[in-house]
Amino acid sequence: MDVQLKRGLLEAAVLSAVGRGETYGYQIIKDLQPYIVIAEPTLYPILRRLEADDLLTVRAAEHNGRLRKYYAVTPKGEQRLQTFRTEWAQMQKIGEFILQEVSHD
């Protein structure tokens, strides 16, 4: 699959996971696992980029005697998710068309 397309999708997926409620790295990986398996090295740059783009915030909180980073979505991030949802309908249609071609071969 086109690398750029996959990366964009992954970023949206991670943002969506964070959008469901404040969460942390490993929880995001677990949430995504039934849909796509990613590991920490893939997640790290995605989280960094999302934070740099102001789509989520990070805070450190204590958990079991150690510090853990929690990610939460920003209003701008919510907007981005909304945009994705409206664009997804269009993307699905395109996908339908592409799949049609394959089955007729």
Next chain:
Amino acid sequence: MTKRDFLGALRAALSGLPPEETERTLTFYSESIDDRIEDGSTEKEAVAAMGSVQDAAAQCLSVVSLPKLVREKVRPRRKLRAWEIVLLVLGTPAWLPLTAAAAVMVLAVYLVMWSIVVTLFMIELSFVLLAFSGVFGTVYFAVQHFSPQALLSLGGAFVFAGVAVFGFFLCNASIKGCVFAGKRFSLGVKRLFVGKERAA
């Protein structure tokens, strides 16, 4: 590999990065390992799930911009004394052209790569134009009842069109290759600034 070994190796691979970046990355991986252990994995499994140290380092590098790396490299570790500042200023004719030359060389690599792509497209365009001129030639000669020349033009048109079709795929591949090579080159240049163990 133990958690300590993994983090130690990662720290070494990231040496040269601004300290905040290194700490950020290490904290992320340390937390991730702890989270997995808490969830039931053994330390070995948790560390293995992190992937290779090189991969983790490369992913971190991709987030840090090259200018930031350069700035960190030249950042003075302690306050400069007066004579050092004077020397730096006086030495400008020496280090400034060298630094500029290095920057220009990096840009030159990108320029060369993309000029290859542009050249390929120019060649492709010329074949397309040749194919068209072959078609016009065929019509021109056919109208004049110059059959051999018309056939030659037609044959030529087909040949050039064929090459142009092949060339089109080559041009597309060259763009992809250029983008890929550009990314690898950028990562390679970044690696020059990172990963060398500082003498204690």
